[in-house]
Amino acid sequence: MSDHSQAPVAPVGAYEPPYYAAFFSTVRTQDQSGYSETDARMEDLVQEVPGYLGMDHAQTPGGLGITVSYFRDADALTQWRTEVEHRAAQQRGRAEWYQSYTLHVAKVERSSGFTRAGVPWRPAAG
């Protein structure tokens, strides 16, 4: 859920289906105190979940944010969803940080990737 604009930018690659993804579209409130610390903590924490594959994030300034988290299977996603600190963060998100959101949990059936010639393409494993 963090802002990756400071990091080298590349989308998470195309894994071999099936795998799972949680698509989280948000509009945030004016009061974002504590958000970035919690966000950074969650990004560390999710990497401890076995089967976690990666995360894409985009944020239109003043507009919609989309975070997509990829997992090897439904169990991995459930483990993340029910993680104690993550649950507390979700609750705080509803209380403070989100004006509205939609969560779509989905099974990826097909995927493909493209990288412009000259840029090394690393097939994703996992």
Added chain:
Amino acid sequence: MSDHSQAPVAPVGAYEPPYYAAFFSTVRTQDQSGYSETDARMEDLVQEVPGYLGMDHAQTPGGLGITVSYFRDADALTQWRTEVEHRAAQQRGRAEWYQSYTLHVAKVERSSGFTRAGVPWRPAAG
């Protein structure tokens, strides 16, 4: 695939599963000539596809863009994927506009929405 930052911002709502979603994460090239016109045309065109439910888009300035298109079923998504003008746009995207992208086509199995009290919540139909 358009920039919705000028429109009233709200995520696409939670439809009753199952439905389909195409998740498109992109990094764009420096040369974006013709992109916004094609983007606007595609946004008009996709609305003619029976079973099209809506689209979320977020763009980190200078960073990752994520576009999520929602469809009632796999057939609707296939119809959009193979639409003649859309295919031409995809080809031009690879030739000119995208540095890299990943496409994940997924079946949504579970979804939920949240809107802060005081903001009218319109359940999505479709």
